[in-house]
Amino acid sequence: MSRGLSTLHPGPAQEVYGTWDPPDLIVSDGAYGVGGFDASLGCGSPFAAGRSPLSTGTLYDKVWALHRVAELPGGQTQLFIGLHLIHEVTSPQAFTMLRERGLGVRHPERTVATVDHIVPTTDQGRPLADPLAEAMLSALEKNCAHYGLRLYGFDSGQQGIVHVIAPELGLSQPGMTIACGDSHTSTHGAFGAIAFGIGTTQVRDVLASQSLALDKLSVRRISIHGALAPGVFAKDVALHVIRRLGVKSGVGYAYEFAGSCVAAMAMEERMTLCNMAIEAGARCGYVNPDQVCFDYLHNRPCVPRGAAWQRAVTWWRSLASDGDAVYDDEVTINAGEIAPTVTWGITPGQAMAVDEAVPTPDQLPAGERPLAQEAYRYMDLQPGQPIAGTPVDVCFIGSCTNGRLSDLRDAALVARGRHVADGMKAFVVPGSQQVARAAEAEGLDAVFARAGFEWRRPGCSMCLAMNPDRLEGRQLSASSSNRNFKGRQGSASGRTLLMSPAMVAAAAVSGVVTDVRTLLSSAKDAGTAPAES
């Protein structure tokens, strides 16, 4: 300690923050030290960088201001949560905490439940074969009944992955704050909502108070301009963004996805893009609401009708970021440079174009090389080898990232008239019962079945393998899900390559990682009609 010492530094204070002892008193001609003496030591977070978020006039700023309940000691904001989504994995302990404290649910009408993570995708008869899964589902049912919460269970006809059903029911709307004990809650930002994942103790807080203590994020606009080439999908855009910006660049940020490429995207594509914001470190991602969004929502079960609908649209339009909005940061990406993209490593940022070679260490920044070395070993891939042609054992189409109708159509277009390779396990898990019905109505289930894919019941399935769907041993999967972490798909040594649903279908019929563009062009040559979207 250097109490009693005084030090004079005439230059910028940042230069010495790292070497001085934290002081008792700062005399300065600027706002040095206001955010904490050490706050200027940048660590990738805007808070750490000693600067408060500066954005103004963005959708994020408007929605934040509207939901602000109170300022809390220490500078956090108490934010009202407009829609709370729960599922069986992260809620039971929250209900236990409520009971232990004798608390009730403040707005039971604003919490909606479904079951997705643990559900088997084959036999869904009760009791579930796995007693642990059955106990979790039973607990959810009991908690929802006890507190009067809406639950979309198996017999509702609307059960499915929470991030698929809330949009399709029209629960997720522009201007809402949406929280769920699941990191992929960022998905709902596609509607111009502030939507983010929370932990179980925060689930308790939302149940009890319909609010959370939060720090305001900075806003980074990611403008993606131009058209996507054939065979390139929203998933490729997401993987490309993460590859470009890194898996931690979004920490402390909300990502606003903008530009002509995003404007041209359908809602399901925007959901895929926002879903993966968390893989870039951004707790929420969003797209400004526009006519595409309103057309998607119109007449869905939980949206207003008649005059209220008109009032809603007027309000929703007003929420979009202003033309002169100020952003904390801006990034521009040319959509034309995006190719079908595949991950080669153990984080979603370790991605590459399908026609590239696995990067060598000297092609990577020094800071990324240790993780790359770990990834080469774990994935059993050599630096410099092409990723195309890599043999695949399991193909999984589904998840909150890519388990919607348009995803299944894209994959079916590749699967139609072809057959999965010998020895390949390939299966399709629709994101919800509604997606399953719609797909079956247009015969996609039959297309997949004829091609040798298994057609399953809705759930999260092998994205995180909390149900019986999982990799065995060192199996390598081509997966339309969102995480290629070590052990993610249920085997401690299992390996995952993330890619678009069409690319997964291409891998399934080829047996190896394949550039889907080669199959799409031959499908066109063969006169196969493209699916409507």
Next chain:
Amino acid sequence: MTPAPVTMVEGKAIPLQGHDIDTDRIIPARFLKSISFTGLGNHVFADDRAAAGGCHPFDRPEHQGARILVVNRNFGCGSSREHAPQALRRWGIAAVIGESFAEIFASNCLALGMPCLRGETGVVEDIQQLVQEQPGVHFCLTLAAPRLRGPDRHWPLMIESGPQTMLLNGGWDGTGLLLSHGDELQRTALRLPYLNDFVLSS
């Protein structure tokens, strides 16, 4: 139930090197199949530890009883599962020092009264190296002046003022504070168009 202020954490440290260590690795999903958090401490880093064959820091005898985990960049990324900090906590960890943290992980730690403090890369690597060389060293982590103090030196650390205040004044268990704003909560609900038939308040 008034939560206790968290002003300092004392004890041994345990280094865990590597960037982007995700919550699936901290606690694999198969251990989430439960309606309680009990028992998670036994399974922290289960797959990494099995792969390391007893050499993982969490298995090494010299690190048993450690309370301060020292990690690198973007620790706790991925899934929002609170099971991850719960597992660390139940193993014995009471505070985490790292180059940076994923946001949801850090807020989950805060909700448990478990501070996450950041240090510059050089600082974190320095601490990790010291602990590897002298695993028995006793440290004192302080929150008011965020720093880690060893026997003969100290390292500056960082924490945002919001979490810092909440830890220091016991407000990290915030349900009571949130509920104390009942009138403000009601006023907010009354001005949200989507809770009021989209009639816009003037």
